Each structure stands twice: as C-alpha cells, then as structure tokens.
Amino acid sequence: MNEMISPEDARELVLSLVHPLDKETVPVLDAVGRVAAEPLASDIDIAPFAHAAMDGFALHGASIAHAAPDAPVQLRVIAEEPAGSVYEGPIAADECVRIMTGAPLPADADAVVKYEIVDVVEGDGKVGSTVAFTAPTKDRSNVREAGEEAKAGEVVVRPGEVISSAGVGFLASCGVMEVPTYRRPRVAIIATGSELVPPTEVPTPGKIRNSNSYAMAALAREAGGIADIFPIVKDTFDDLAAAVRAAVADHDFVVTTGGAANGDFDFIKGVIGQLGDLRMTTVNMRPGKAQAFGLVEGVPVFGLPGNPAAAYVGFQTLIRPALRKMQGYTHFDHTKVRARLTRDMKKKDARRIYLRSTLEKDAEGYRVTPAKNQSSGLFGVIQRSNCLAIMPEGLDAKKAGDEVDCLLLDIPEELIL
Known part of the structure; x- marks a missing residue:
C-alpha cells in the first residue's frame, strides 16, 4: 500500500471510485455552468415566426428585380x-x-431591404413617403425564418452539455425554466494540527493560522462543490477518526489537510485504513508526495499534505477532477500548453515537479517563468501564478529556452487550445 504511483495512476484511481451524483432540478438561472442531466426540448419554434433581421422595408423582391443606380425603382410606403x-x-x-x-x-x-441603403425621395421614410431602391435583393434577404434555430419538440440541450450564460437565454426562449442537473457535491474540509488556530486569532508562539481550510474550501467551490469547513482537529487518532466519521455521514467527499506523511502525529492513513478501505498513500510528485486516499462508508476521503502548496497541487490535479465527475462533467484535465522557460531550472529530485509559474504570450508563442521561491509552505506565490510548469520525472535539468508542459489554472477544462 506504500507503493508510490504516478500522478496519472493516482488520478485514474480517484476517478474510478467516484460517479455522478443523483439528479436535482434547479431554476434555469441557477443552471449556468452546470451539466444538463436530461435532454431539454423547446416548446415552440425558435423563432416562432419569420421576422425582420434589421430595420428596413418589407416588399416583393420581384418589385425591385431590375433596380440599378442609374435606374432606381420607387415604391410607396403604405x-x-x-x-x-x-x-x-x-x-x-x-x-x-x-x-x-x-x-x-x-x-x-x-x-x-435594410434602411441604410434605401433613398428617401419624398417624405420622411414613414407611411406616405416614396423611397427608391438602387439594387435588387435576394429572396428572403434579411429574414430570420420561423424555426431557424429550433423546431417545437426539438432537443436544444443534450445530456452532458455544460449550460453557459447564453444557454440560459436560449433555454428561456424555448420555455425551459427548470433544468435537471447533477447535484453539487457537499465537501467536508478538515484541517488537522495541534498547532493551528482560527484565522481570527493572532497566533501565539508555536501556533499558526489555519489557512488550508479556507484555500481548500475555495478550491472546492471553484470546482462546483459546496464546501463545509469543520473545526480544527487536534493531532490524535481518535479526534481525527471522529471527525471523519461525522463528515462521511452527510457529505459526498471529505478532504483533510495535514498528517498525510509517516510521522508520529500523522494519522489520516491509519484512520482511513481502520474505518474503511485505504487505496493510495504516495504519489510520484512534488510538492505533494504524501497523498492518502480511500473510501469510508463508500465516501471518498482524501488526505492532503499540510504544506499549502502541496495541498493546493494535490487538490488541483487529483481532487478537482473527481468533484467535476461527480457533477456530470466529462472534461477533467486542466488545459496544457507548451511554453519556453525563461530561466535555467536545476533538478535534484527525480519526482515530477509542479512549479508555480507565470505564463505569458509573445510573438514566438508561450513563455513561462517559474517563481523563484518554490517553497511548499507558501500560498502567496500561488496567488501570483497562473499555471503549473511541469519538470518531468528524472534528474535532467532544463535550460532557458527549453519547452515544458504547463497546466493552465484559470480557464475551464472544456477549453481546448
């Protein structure tokens, strides 16, 4: 069970143990960004009638079939x-x-015929005026036909489609005001550590503020989940076991931070193993080698490291895909691009390394600048980063100008570049 597995194998393991949640019906406005769980059909033709696509003059096309600049055709506005x-x-x-x-x-x-290309000969262009046309027009020009976008009874949103803001408007035009979708997962966030105090307190010597819970809850919300922050858990097996039992009783996913390694006060692996089925303990990545995962009473429980960057990278690469799958999404991976390093990068660790970095674009393509301070204890560096640059497994160093893969953190997984 202590075998170190690749990030890809870890991701597939986690995904294999989660499934879309049960369906719920929400108002169409609340469905934006969510996945349709059933086919949605229009109750009328869209558009319901043929109509003008712009301001102009409706007429028989044959009336101006021979119109020309030197032989305009005049019509009365009736x-x-x-x-x-x-x-x-x-x-x-x-x-x-x-x-x-x-x-x-x-x-x-x-x-x-649009208004701008018609000459007013007499009057103001309204009823009683005479207007002149200097060119013929095509049949059905500037006309949006009845049923052009959808026919009555036609499926306009298929199961599995992510509903955009435009989709909300489209569904409203089709008379669809309620949308069956997959329930958003309730995610329990549990920070462990006897050294932790709430962010509202000024830490005394030996104490630090609990920032992990807030970052993980924010990540869960970004992934579409509903995050519940649990009270801080002291570094004891019994306290952590009690918190996990309470969490799995009414949550769909449990995320803990801290206590994922093999120290004297690291208990999450033992808790998962005793209460349920421990499936994973280490992943070949940095930061975040220690990653505990398993099922407790059928609920996925994931033990992230306590170091902020390690917890963040683990969540982005392994937990976020699982939360998206639970909501019916089918794209799980962050978009990846190749970018040129702007500086040399040494490599002293054979694990795959995720560098907190800034990606930019120039005339030659993408360039990426890893943050100088890659300490796993820092959130501020991640705040100022927009991607994770990947140093592959092995000890090969990279030089400025070498290309590396970069995971984009601030765009939807559905976007393909």
Whole structure:
C-alpha cells in the first residue's frame, strides 16, 4: 500500500471510485455552468415566426428585380410595422412596408431591404413617403425564418452539455425554466494540527493560522462543490477518526489537510485504513508526495499534505477532477500548453515537479517563468501564478529556452487550445 504511483495512476484511481451524483432540478438561472442531466426540448419554434433581421422595408423582391443606380425603382410606403405588431394587409408591386427589427415579415412580402441603403425621395421614410431602391435583393434577404434555430419538440440541450450564460437565454426562449442537473457535491474540509488556530486569532508562539481550510474550501467551490469547513482537529487518532466519521455521514467527499506523511502525529492513513478501505498513500510528485486516499462508508476521503502548496497541487490535479465527475462533467484535465522557460531550472529530485509559474504570450508563442521561491509552505506565490510548469520525472535539468508542459489554472477544462 506504500507503493508510490504516478500522478496519472493516482488520478485514474480517484476517478474510478467516484460517479455522478443523483439528479436535482434547479431554476434555469441557477443552471449556468452546470451539466444538463436530461435532454431539454423547446416548446415552440425558435423563432416562432419569420421576422425582420434589421430595420428596413418589407416588399416583393420581384418589385425591385431590375433596380440599378442609374435606374432606381420607387415604391410607396403604405404601412409601418414596429416589433410586437403584425401587418396583415396586401402589398402591391409598387408598395413596401417600413419594418423594424424583430417584427413579423408580412405574409405578402418575401424580403427585407435594410434602411441604410434605401433613398428617401419624398417624405420622411414613414407611411406616405416614396423611397427608391438602387439594387435588387435576394429572396428572403434579411429574414430570420420561423424555426431557424429550433423546431417545437426539438432537443436544444443534450445530456452532458455544460449550460453557459447564453444557454440560459436560449433555454428561456424555448420555455425551459427548470433544468435537471447533477447535484453539487457537499465537501467536508478538515484541517488537522495541534498547532493551528482560527484565522481570527493572532497566533501565539508555536501556533499558526489555519489557512488550508479556507484555500481548500475555495478550491472546492471553484470546482462546483459546496464546501463545509469543520473545526480544527487536534493531532490524535481518535479526534481525527471522529471527525471523519461525522463528515462521511452527510457529505459526498471529505478532504483533510495535514498528517498525510509517516510521522508520529500523522494519522489520516491509519484512520482511513481502520474505518474503511485505504487505496493510495504516495504519489510520484512534488510538492505533494504524501497523498492518502480511500473510501469510508463508500465516501471518498482524501488526505492532503499540510504544506499549502502541496495541498493546493494535490487538490488541483487529483481532487478537482473527481468533484467535476461527480457533477456530470466529462472534461477533467486542466488545459496544457507548451511554453519556453525563461530561466535555467536545476533538478535534484527525480519526482515530477509542479512549479508555480507565470505564463505569458509573445510573438514566438508561450513563455513561462517559474517563481523563484518554490517553497511548499507558501500560498502567496500561488496567488501570483497562473499555471503549473511541469519538470518531468528524472534528474535532467532544463535550460532557458527549453519547452515544458504547463497546466493552465484559470480557464475551464472544456477549453481546448
């Protein structure tokens, strides 16, 4: 069980033990960013009627078939049709109707000529005016047809689609006001350490503020989960076991920080093993070699290291994909790009190293600058980073100009570059 596995194997192990949660129905506005769990269909044609795509004049295209700059065709404006109204009368060959964007195309017209290219000969362009056309128009020009985007009964959002803000508007136009989606996972966040005090306290000698719980809760929220921060747990087996038991009773995923290594006060591996099924203890990565994972009463429990950067990298690479799978997403990996290092990087550890870095783009492509201070105890460096530059396994150093893979942390996994 103490065998060190690759980050890829660790990721697949975690993903293999989680599944989409049960479905819930939410108001369409609350569905933005979430995954549709069932097909969603329109109750009407979209658009429900043929209408003008822009302000102009509705007419018979044949009326201006021979129009030219030196032989303009003049028509009388017999009516005006703003959006929300309907013109139901006839339109003769020498007539046209002034029409506004969104207004239904008159039944006796087959095209719309936009206002800007029509000359006003007499009047103000409204009813009673005479206007001139200097070019023919195509059949159905500037007309949005009925059912152009969707037909009544047609599925407009398929299961598995992530609903965007535009999708919310589309669904509203289709009469879909409630969306079946997958329930957001409730994530218990438990920080362990007798040295920890709440952030509201000024630490006394030997104490530090509990920042991990807040960072992990924020990461859980970013991944779409609902985070619950538990009270700080002292470094005892019984206290940690009691906290884990309480967490798995009403949560879908449990994340602990601290106590994941093999020290005298590191208990998460033993707790998972005693209460459930311990599946993983170490991963070939830095920071974050010590990663405990297993199931307790069927609930995934993940023990992250206590060092902030190690906990952060472990969450981004192993826990975030699992939380996304539980919500029905199908893209789990951060987008990866190749970028040129801006400085030499030595390598004294054979593990895969994730460097907190800043990615930029220039005329030659992407360039990446690893932070000078890569201490695993720092959150500030991560705040100022936008990617993780990867130094692969082995001891090969990299020079400025060499390309490395970079995981982008601030864009959706669905985006492919």
